[in-house]
Amino acid sequence: MSNWLLRGLVFAALMVIVRLLQGAMINAWETRAGLISIILVLLFAVAVFVWGLIDGRADARANPDPDRRGDLAMTWLLAGLFAGIVSGAVAWFISLFYKTLYVEGLINELTTFAAFTALLVFLVALLGVTLGRWVIDRNAPPVTRHRSGDDERADTDVFAAVSQPEGEQTSELETSEVRRDS
Known part of the structure; x- marks a missing residue:
């Protein structure tokens, strides 16, 4: 099972x-609906934050070089999208039998509610990942970066396509002189 699917x-x-x-809870205490909703969403966000914090710490320990770390942003984005769509569909299905559940129509659950859940999971998890990496990095010794071994990542490195080999670098002044001469 992939990381994003489990999450x-x-x-x-x-x-x-x-x-x-x-x-x-809202059916039991109708006058406290807003407070109940806020507390439950905050508890959900705390769970997401803790898992993101654990992810960030583990990734920073496994890869001291920040250039070699995993792409946890995409993992958490996919996890959030999946959680939003699936939870919206399941909540809508449960509401067919349990009428006191507060849900909207299927389209609203699969779009609006899913987007809210995805954004909540993504932002809070990345906050946890960032803090987790920072906690490990602040006490770590400086990392020596080796740029010569980046050939294996050349197909996914955005800057590899635009960088020039070391011997062929020209200054902007030389480039403008060549343009004027032509």
């Missing part, structure tokens, strides 16, 4: 639980 499944299930608790 997406966990947070989709957690969001469905949050929605079920929200429905039950």
